[in-house]
Amino acid sequence: MKAKEIIARRVALEFHDGDVVNLGFGIPNASADFIPDGVNVVLQAENGALRFGPTPGKHNYHPNTANSGGAPITLMPGASTFDIQTSFAIIRGGHVDATVLGALEVSQDASIANWIIPGKFAPGMGGAMDLLVGAKRVIVALQHTDKTGESKILKECSLPLSAKGVVSMVITDLAVFEFQDGKYLLKEVAPGVTVEEVIAKTAGDVIVDKDVKTMPI
Template sequence: MNAKEVIARRVALEFRDGDVVNLGFGIPNYSADFIPEGVNVILQAENGALRFGETPTEENYNPNLANSGGAPITLLPGAATFDIQTSFAIIRGGHVDATVLGALEVSQDASIANWLIPGKFAPGMGGAMDLLVGAKRVIAAIQHVDKNGNSKVLKECSLPLSAKGVVSRVITELAVFDFQDGKYLLREVAPGVTVEEVLEKTEGDVIVADDVTTMPI
């Protein structure tokens, strides 16, 4: 399993029966392929769909159905489609139980930066600003280090923030973190990964929970 699949599989275990969950670009949308059997989660695409499923195959691909990132989706029985205004009314009205968003950086005060690298073109923050304050629970799905091996799980974000103090849980290919007393709280480590390795690759301050477990992926 590569890093993205590890994160996507672990993200899918956060889905709760009956919840409305919004998935962001990239790894979050990938997690739709790994919904546990028997979990009836209602996935929302912010461009205007409720109850979509896994990535289509050549046999069931429909070019008119796509998620917010433009990637093809399948609609499940009972699905609804609507305009983007209605979609954002759902988000801003507090009807989204959880959102899973990718991130460039997270910080130990539960802040997230996920939209802009100075000097690089960005079309805008998009729906993240609404989701980060409108969803009841925010899960950040992020690769633990960048291509140069530098931690993206930081004491303080260096990039422009998308929102401050809103993240509930951070899931990387190495670990699962919650937050406690202004620090990361290490809850899980990936199979084959040690607590020491996680601490070495995490720039932020970490409290190690007494009952750290292995990711059930």
């Protein structure tokens, strides 16, 4: 299983009945394809949709419905679409139970950097900053290391922050972390991955939970 699919599948297990969940572009949006059977979650796209589902096929694709990354979506029964002002009123009004966002870096004080690398072109921060302070729960989904093998799970972010101290959970292709006492709390490891490997590839300080589990993906 590829790294991005591991993350998307694990993210989907955090969805609960009745939750309004905003999905960022990339891996977070991919999690819509792996929602467990029987879980009735209301997915929000910040560009103006509520209650969308998995990626459509050729038989049910509609060119006028897309998620925050511009990829096609399936509108489920009872879905609604609206302007972006209404969408951000939902976010800023505290009506989003959880948001799932990608990141460039996270730090052990639960901060996140996910919008710019200085000196490189960036299209803008989008709705990330609104979501990070407006959602009741923030789940970060990212690959554990970059293309050179350097950890993205840091003691302190080196890139400009999107928000400080707001992250609830970090899900990577190797592990699931929460936070405790200003450090990462290792809760789960991916199938075939050891605790020692996770610690070796994590630049931040790690507390190992006394009951570390294998990701149920």
